[in-house]
Amino acid sequence: MISTKKSGILILGLALLIAFGGGVACQKEAETSAEGAETEFTEFEGEVHTALGRYMYLSTAQGFDIVLPGFDAATLQDQTVKVKGDLLLDHPSIFLADSVETPAGQVLYTRDREFEAEDFIEMKVREAIPALEISGVTKPEEWEGQERGKVYGKLQRGDVDMIVLSDSRGREMAKIVVDSISTYAQYYIQKLKLFDEFWFYLDIKDTVERRQRTRTKEIFHADVIGVGLY
Structure with missing residues (x-):
C-alpha cells in the first residue's frame, strides 16, 4: 500500500x-x-x-x-x-x-x-555562448578573457544574489556574484520555478580577488542575460 x-x-x-x-x-x-x-x-x-x-x-x-x-x-x-x-x-x-x-x-x-x-536573447545567440568549465576557485583562466559564458547552477537569493556551482557529487565548489538580472531572464526564472537548477547565460565581469575567492568561493561578477533548461 x-x-x-x-x-x-x-x-x-x-x-x-x-x-x-x-x-x-x-x-x-x-x-x-x-x-x-x-x-x-x-x-x-x-x-x-x-x-x-x-x-x-x-x-x-x-x-x-x-x-x-x-x-x-x-x-x-x-x-x-x-x-x-x-x-x-x-x-x-x-x-x-x-x-x-x-x-x-x-x-x-x-x-x-x-x-x-x-533584452530579448535569441536561441541562436544563446547556443553560441560557450559553457564555462569551472573546476573551482583557483583557476581564473577558466573564465577570464571571455566576454560571455554559460554555467549550470542554482540561484541563491540574498542581499547579493549568487549562482551556486556544484561538482559531480553535488558539493558546492564556487559562486558567481550576480550584479544584475535582465527582465527577460527574471521572466524565465519565474517560468522555471519548478526547477532548482538550470543554465545561466552571463556577461562576465570582474574576477574576485584571490584571497576573497579562497575565503568565500566567489569567483567573478556577472550580469545574467538569460536562463534556460538547455
Missing part, C-alpha cells in the same frame, strides 16, 4: 515537471521550425501563468513568449485573456500581441508601438 502511494506521488510529480518543462522546451522547437514558415498563429486564449515586464506566458501558447510592448504584463497575472497578434518570423519564439481582451470582450491592451529586441 505504501509502495503504491509513493509510486503515485512520484508519477504525479514527474507529470507536473514534464507539463511545465515542456512549455519551456517547446521554445527551441518553435524557434527552429517557425523560421521561413507562414504565420499560422494569430490568436490564443488562456490563463496567464507567468508575466513580468512586457513578457507573458499562456499554457495554450506553448513555445511562445507573448510580448506586449510598452505594457506591464504582470498586471494580467492569473487572469484569463484572449490575445490577438502575430508570430514574428524574424524572432520565431516571439508572439507580438496586437490586443488583449477578457473573454467577455473588455479591451485590456492595444499595441501602439513596434517590437524592439531590447
